[in-house]
Amino acid sequence: MTTAQRIYLDNAATTPIAEEVVDAMIPVMREHYGNPSSTHAHGRKVKGIIEEARGSIAKMLGCSPGEIFFTSGGTEADNLAIRGSVANLGIENIISSAIEHHAVLHTVEELHHKNGIGLHMLNILPDGHINMKHLQTLLNSTTKPLVSLMHANNEIGNILDIETVGKMVHQAGGIFHCDTVQTMGQYRFDLSQGHINFLAGAAHKFNGPKGVGFIYINKKNKIHPEITGGAQEREMRGGTENVIGIVGMAKALEIAYREMDAKKVHLKHIKGLMIQLLRDAIPEVSFNGDAEGNSLYTVLSVSLPPNDASSMILFNLDLAGISASGGSACSSGATGGSHVINCLNPGSNRTTVRFSFGKQNTEEDIRFTVNQLANWYGNKA
Structure with missing residues (x-):
């Protein structure tokens, strides 16, 4: 078989990767091989291709292109959001849940054990939803919290009301990071509403290529890179960009929104x-x-x-x-x-x-x- x-x-x-996505990636592999950091014509052409993809994704999500940064996937994006918040935004406590993806769970547990950051796990209701009353209690009793919760659970599918959670977090003076890896391409987002500070996505979950993703970082939140070694991604992530992956991801999200x-x-x-x-x-x-x-x-x-x-x-x-x-x-x-x-x-x-x-x-x-x-x-x- x-x-x-x-x-x-x-x-x-x-x-499975969409045929339209493959068709969009092939010309870039064959013809546009310049390094986007180079100032000559080959490099400028590829830099333009990356920025076009960034603008396309930002438009669909209702944010500024300057708030979209390309990563290797959802796991890196989650790590950057959580570690960056602790290192640069004065976070003293993290509120999360025991049913998060391990990209979040392992990261917050490490920061708790190695850095002494307070870690508070939300109660889960019998149907798998977050106990919102417990969230409010924790928000009222913790200082400078980062709330890290996924939009949809990757194993049971439960959906979180991210608008309500975002409002609750911000009213408490906290930061809201949302892993949207399972819902990106399945639901529409309007990040202009300002309910989310950090958002993670991965192309291979919406019929795009593996090994590429992105993080949305609200322009009000200034964090430093976790991967250093170059000025790429406006100094947010060192290393030559995965150009063909970025092109494929933008095309995949475009198709997902259309369909x-x-x-x-x-x-x-x-x-x-x-x-x-x-x-x-x-x-x-x-x-x-x-x-x-x-x-x-x-x-x-x-x-x-x-x-x-x-x-x-x-x-x-x-x-x-x-x-x-x-x-x-x-x-x-x-x-x-x-x-x-x-x-x-x-x-x-x-x-x-x-x-x-x-x-x-x-x-x-x-x-x-x-x-x-x-x-x-x-x-x-």
Whole structure:
């Protein structure tokens, strides 16, 4: 079975690159090879290409081009925001949650242990949402806080009301960093409203190339680079820019915005269909998080009852030609299960499979997948 014949339901891990994106990148690889830091014609041409991409992304996000900085991806962007805030903005306390991506969790834990920064973890409600009352309590009781929370959880899909959180944080005199890696290209943003100080995105989550991302830094927040060695990115990130990646990312976001409304309708239908078929086929199925409420339409975290097939479920899906995840795929080879699921359902003996959808997925993909699960857990759909 070739890759093209398989069913890909792991779009929260990464997405297939769009053909239009490849077409935009190839001429840059072939023809525009100058170093953008060079002052000659070759360099100036490439510098112009980068700035055109920056302007395109900024326009879609409702911010100034000067507030967009290119990175190697979401992890670097998260690190820059958090470490930069602590080093340069007088942050004394960090408020986050135990269900954040490890790019955030590992960073805030290190700053707590090595730098003595106060670290306060928010209570999580049974449905996986942040306890907003606890957030307000922590904001009232901490000085100079940085709040670092993701827009949508990459494992269960729960959506955070970032406008409300941003207002709460700023009223308390704090800084708000938001990881939008899962929602960039799925939802529209208007950063001109000023609710967010730092925002992270990664191209490969919205059908762009891997190894490139960006950080939005509100112009009021002045931080220093974490990667030094050159004056690139207006001295925010040393090192020659990933020009082809930047071009591909801008094109991918342009396509995502163009197709967003139709894609949202399609994928909401796909997700709803899978929920319905799973309930019909496997009576004991349940769903982690707020799957049918305030949830990302591309992610469905399925909780399956224990049986003889449980320990081999991902392997068997793979053999059946279906690519899915047991949780986050961002840390391959990780052991100990999902920290998000362990937080929501400690000690559970159920098996979790994350199915995440892309614009290429069809009803037939979903029916085939549910039928495979029904072979091991229940009745065929």
